[in-house]
Amino acid sequence: MKILVCITNVPDTTSRIAFINNDTEFDKSGIQYVIGPYDDFALARAVELKEELGGTVTALNVGEAYGDPVIRKALAIGADDAIRINSFPKDSFFVAKQIAEVVKKGGYDLVLMGRESSDFNGGQVHGMVGEMVGLPVVSPVMKLDIENGKAKIAREIDGGKEFLEVNLPFIAGCQEPIAEWKIPNMRGIMSARTKPLQVLEPVGDETRISLKKFSLPPEKGEVKMIDEDNVEELVQLLKNEAKVI
Amino acid sequence: MSVLVFVELAAGEVKGSSLEAISYGHALGLGEVTALVLGITDERKMTGLGKYGAQKVLYSDDPKLEKGIIQAYASVVAQVFDKVNASVLVFAKSSLGDPVAANVSVKLGASLASNVVELPETRNGFVVKRSIYTGKAFAEVEMQEDKKIIGIKKNAISLKEDGADASVEKVEIDLSDEDFQVQITSEEKASGEILLPEADVVVSGGRGMKGPENWHLIEDLAKSLGAATGCSKPVSDMDWRPHHEHVGQTGLKVAPSLYIAIGISGAIQHLAGVNSSKVIVVINKDAEAPFFKAADYGIVGDAFEVVPKLTEAIKALTN
Numbered sequence: 200m201k202i203l204v205c206i207t208n209v210p211d212t213t214s215r216i217a218f219i220n221n222d223t224e225f226d227k228s229g230i231q232y233v234i235g236p237y238d239d240f241a242l243a244r245a246v247e248l249k250e251e252l253g254g255t256v257t258a259l260n261v262g263e264a265y266g267d268p269v270i271r272k273a274l275a276i277g278a279d280d281a282i283r284i285n286s287f288p289k290d291s292f293f294v295a296k297q298i299a300e301v302v303k304k305g306g307y308d309l310v311l312m313g314r315e316s317s318d319f320n321g322g323q324v325h326g327m328v329g330e331m332v333g334l335p336v337v338s339p340v341m342k343l344d345i346e347n348g349k350a351k352i353a354r355e356i357d358g359g360k361e362f363l364e365v366n367l368p369f370i371a372g373c374q375e376p377i378a379e380w381k382i383p384n385m386r387g388i389m390s391a392r393t394k395p396l397q398v399l400e401p402v403g404d405e406t407r408i409s410l411k412k413f414s415l416p417p418e419k420g421e422v423k424m425i426d427e428d429n430v431e432e433l434v435q436l437l438k439n440e441a442k443v444i
Numbered sequence: 445m446s447v448l449v450f451v452e453l454a455a456g457e458v459k460g461s462s463l464e465a466i467s468y469g470h471a472l473g474l475g476e477v478t479a480l481v482l483g484i485t486d487e488r489k490m491t492g493l494g495k496y497g498a499q500k501v502l503y504s505d506d507p508k509l510e511k512g513i514i515q516a517y518a519s520v521v522a523q524v525f526d527k528v529n530a531s532v533l534v535f536a537k538s539s540l541g542d543p544v545a546a547n548v549s550v551k552l553g554a555s556l557a558s559n560v561v562e563l564p565e566t567r568n569g570f571v572v573k574r575s576i577y578t579g580k581a582f583a584e585v586e587m588q589e590d591k592k593i594i595g596i597k598k599n600a601i602s603l604k605e606d607g608a609d610a611s612v613e614k615v616e617i618d619l620s621d622e623d624f625q626v627q628i629t630s631e632e633k634a635s636g637e638i639l640l641p642e643a644d645v646v647v648s649g650g651r652g653m654k655g656p657e658n659w660h661l662i663e664d665l666a667k668s669l670g671a672a673t674g675c676s677k678p679v680s681d682m683d684w685r686p687h688h689e690h691v692g693q694t695g696l697k698v699a700p701s702l703y704i705a706i707g708i709s710g711a712i713q714h715l716a717g718v719n720s721s722k723v724i725v726v727i728n729k730d731a732e733a734p735f736f737k738a739a740d741y742g743i744v745g746d747a748f749e750v751v752p753k754l755t756e757a758i759k760a761l762t763n
């Protein structure tokens with residue numbers, strides 16, 4: 200089994216988001232970067248499948264060099280090697296093009312991604328790559344087992360789940376509870392230092408959307424506290440002030 | 445020029461988020477609005493889409509399209525986009541809509557922006573505002589291509605409800621075996637439930653509810669408000685509630701008008717899933733719970749006492 204896992208390098212959820220350069224650039228100062236939370240589930244399942252069925256796991260990131268520590272973390276968790284496409288991820292189309300190139304050349308049996316990135320929140324890249332390389336896409340996947348070249352999948356739908364089957368190779372956008380996140384152990388961290396991380400230059404620079412500017416939502420006002428013995432007041436406020444019931 | 449809207453059904457009903465997509469498509473003012481309905485529903489519901497701004501409804505009740513298979517839906521949407529000579533496709537962000545639209549964008553060579561929160565600004569190019577960083581920021585992006593696909597976030601537009609009936613017509617489409625490499629074998633679904641991603645009011649419970657046996661308190665309050673029920677991650681991890689109710693960074697992102705959080709501490713990972721709600725009410729016995737900082741209204745108190753009283757007060761109001 201040759202598995203490719205696409206990981207994003209994103210600010211930890213607890214990060215304060217700010218912008219610089221007239222609100223056209225993300226402020227990286229003081230930011231702690233992590234593997235995208237949904238991508239982390241994809242990676243964990245990839246490593247489990249490798250342990251179960253044999254094979255290799257390759258981690259792929261489209262991003263600049265400041266993402267290398269996060270890629271090393273994926274190696275420490277259990278990826279065998281990694282590829283970084285050395286470019287700022289300009290838009291989903293650009294990223295999908297880069298991933299599609301790696302998928303076409305690599306002959307992977309399985310391509311795992313996250314359900315969505317926690318910075319761009321597009322939920323788009325897997326669908327685009329699927330069409331570019333002509334492979335089926337299933338997302339959001341909450342359970343994935345492989346038997347005799349066929350995948351058995353549970354996919355989340357509104358109000359429940361649906362069970363599917365598809366032959367390998369295909370592309371999945373993963374989410375909980377597909378696997379438990381893995382925390383790298385000491386041996387993993389040591390071995391990650393010497394595992395190969397290949398840096399490749401991007402193909403083309405075509406994009407389909409371009410950034411004008413960033414902005415932040417307005418600050419939340421003060422919370423209005425209501426006495427626990429006076430729930431009627433809350434009901435009145437929701438009806439007459441907030442007008443939401 | 446015209447606008448195509450991808451409509452999703454849930455148990456034969458048009459999803460509320462798809463009605464918003466139709467209203468959005470209409471408000472674009474870029475020509476005739478065609479709604480594409482895949483799956484089985486009755487004719488009356490389709491003509492009724494006119495009320496929200498669709499002039500025309502095209503449908504396919506091909507049994508192969510009853511379930512949402514990404515490739516097959518994408519192939520149909522792309523064909524119909526060309527057939528009606530559309531320049532914009534609108535859909536509501538969902539676990540099906542996102543990958544379908546992404547696939548279609550590559551087929552058509554279109555610009556795609558999802559998670560859009562407002563109507564576009566078109567004075568200088570075609571610029572839409574997207575929600576990013578899981579609700580913590582926005583990006584204004586220009587859609588460069590002539591063909592555009594817009595995925596809207598809940599509440600991106602208020603529903604319009606004054607149009608005339610839409611004309612309804614069955615659409616002929618070509619489906620190939622290629623489109624059906626994924627086979628759906630079965631489905632497990634709660635019936636008659638208000639869908640969480642669609643709900644205008646959400647009542648959510650956390651570990652403070654102590655156990656699944658107490659969930660009737662959450663459900664009764666939800667019922668009195670016509671709300672959907674949600675939960676925090678530990679609650680679904682412990683199987684007190686099904687996974688599809690789990691809200692937050694690793695779960696569902698919701699954007700209701702009213703979110704009521706009961707016995708949830710308000711960890712940042714939970715807030716990431718609810719920070720787009722219009723109004724947040726927090727009930728927690730600990731006055732120091734971080735959730736109060738993100739709330740509009742708060743009650744410090746024991747959920748087991750406060751929630752039944754609140755349910756009664758709501759019932760009294762609606763009777």
Ligand SMILES: Cc1cc2nc3c(=O)[nH]c(=O)nc-3n(C[C@H](O)[C@H](O)[C@H](O)COP(=O)(O)OP(=O)(O)OC[C@H]3O[C@@H](n4cnc5c(N)ncnc54)[C@H](O)[C@@H]3O)c2cc1C
Binds near residue numbers: 675733
């Ligand atoms: C990477 C990562 C991702 C995560 N993703 C998510 C996510 O998507 N969603 C999510 O929810 N969490 C997520 N978490 C977990 C999150 O950090 C919190 O641990 C979790 O949200 C806590 O759930 P809780 O508020 O239900 O429980 P607790 O933190 O245990 O809080 C229980 C609350 O109930 C109150 N309480 C107790 N008894 C009563 C009573 N009788 N009446 C009223 N109030 C009472 C307490 O005061 C307390 O505030 C994630 C964590 C990590 C590290």
Ligand SMILES: Nc1ncnc2c1ncn2[C@@H]1O[C@H](COP(=O)(O)O)[C@@H](O)[C@H]1O
Binds near residue numbers: 205207237321322
């Ligand atoms: N820059 C990137 N590098 C590698 N994988 C990515 C990148 N951006 C997105 N992906 C993958 O595509 C998934 C969906 O991303 P998105 O469409 O941005 O929500 C993510 O969960 C990742 O698995």
